[in-house]
Amino acid sequence: MDIKNKVFIVTGGASGLGAGTARMLVAEGASVIIADVQDEAGRQLATELGQTYVHCDVTQEADGQAAVDAATQAGTLFGLINCAGVAPASRIVGRNGPHALDLFQKVVMINLVGTFNMSRLAAAAMSNNTPEPTGERGVLINTASVAAYDGQIGQAAYAASKAGVVGMTLPVARDLSKVGIRCVTIAPGIFGTPMIFGMPQEVQDSLAASIPFPARLGRPEDYAKLVNSIITNEMINGETIRLDGAIRMGM
Numbered sequence: 429m430d431i432k433n434k435v436f437i438v439t440g441g442a443s444g445l446g447a448g449t450a451r452m453l454v455a456e457g458a459s460v461i462i463a464d465v466q467d468e469a470g471r472q473l474a475t476e477l478g479q480t481y482v483h484c485d486v487t488q489e490a491d492g493q494a495a496v497d498a499a500t501q502a503g504t505l506f507g508l509i510n511c512a513g514v515a516p517a518s519r520i521v522g523r524n525g526p527h528a529l530d531l532f533q534k535v536v537m538i539n540l541v542g543t544f545n546m547s548r549l550a551a552a553a554m555s556n557n558t559p560e561p562t563g564e565r566g567v568l569i570n571t572a573s574v575a576a577y578d579g580q581i582g583q584a585a586y587a588a589s590k591a592g593v594v595g596m597t598l599p600v601a602r603d604l605s606k607v608g609i610r611c612v613t614i615a616p617g618i619f620g621t622p623m624i625f626g627m628p629q630e631v632q633d634s635l636a637a638s639i640p641f642p643a644r645l646g647r648p649e650d651y652a653k654l655v656n657s658i659i660t661n662e663m664i665n666g667e668t669i670r671l672d673g674a675i676r677m678g679m
């Protein structure tokens with residue numbers, strides 16, 4: 429599967445793993461729709477890369493459709509990379525207790541329902557593609573987290589939302605196999621992005637040191653390389669792949 433001359437949507441593309449993925453795809457000769465709610469950062473990156481920015485809250489049907497329409501106008505929408513996500517900490521009791529229900533719903537809405545919303549809209553457009561010689565019409569790549577398997581205190585909402593993404597990967601892949609669309613999820617460990625940079629430096633250092641090998645935080649390029657491998661290898665399907673340097677968090 430060739431990335432060149434295809435069109436990809438990257439949600440959460442204004443920052444972190446999504447921005448790294450957008451850079452990789454453009455370097456490979458693709459067109460990219462950067463879909464995010466951070467308009468300034470998104471527009472800036474799109475201008476730098478010569479690509480298109482679309483304001484897209486992944487939880488909103490009309491926003492998602494606008495991103496898909498921009499992609500199909502640009503050419504053949506071949507891939508959706510779902511990177512949009514939020515990870516606010518919240519305890520089930522205590523300091524954030526009174527807000528826990530609202531926060532839980534918001535996190536699940538963005539991380540899980542948003543992923544589903546974007547996937548169904550993109551898949552509907554991709555199913556009209558002329559198939560590749562392999563029979564393939566497109567690929568959906570989601571971003572879960574190792575928190576899906578190993579959630580820490582304060583991560584009930586985040587871990588639940590990411591476990592939901594892992595859970596839907598295989599049924600979506602099976603469902604879309606009849607039209608030649610794959611669905612694959614990446615479960616990153618700890619990556620150096622704004623999501624992590626908000627933590628105190630000593631916490632970041634101890635997290636990096638707890639990664640058995642390569643004993644450093646993951647980089648957006650590490651994530652983008654796996655996205656590239658998934659796009660170009662049609663045998664990878666219905667799977668969640670950990671990308672975590674063998675970290676296991678424990679308590």
Ligand code: NAD
Pocket residue numbers: 439440441442443444445446463464465466484485486487510511512513514515538542571572573574615616617618619620621622623624
């Ligand atoms: P990031 O904060 O740099 O990027 C997340 C992006 O998502 C931001 O640009 C943000 O504006 C966008 N976003 C948030 N809500 C949105 C919405 N409703 N609609 C559209 N866009 C929205 O963080 P990142 O580390 O690059 O995270 C990317 C993905 O990777 C997330 O799903 C995150 O949960 C996951 N992840 C990150 C790590 C890590 O260590 N950084 C680990 C595991 C999983």
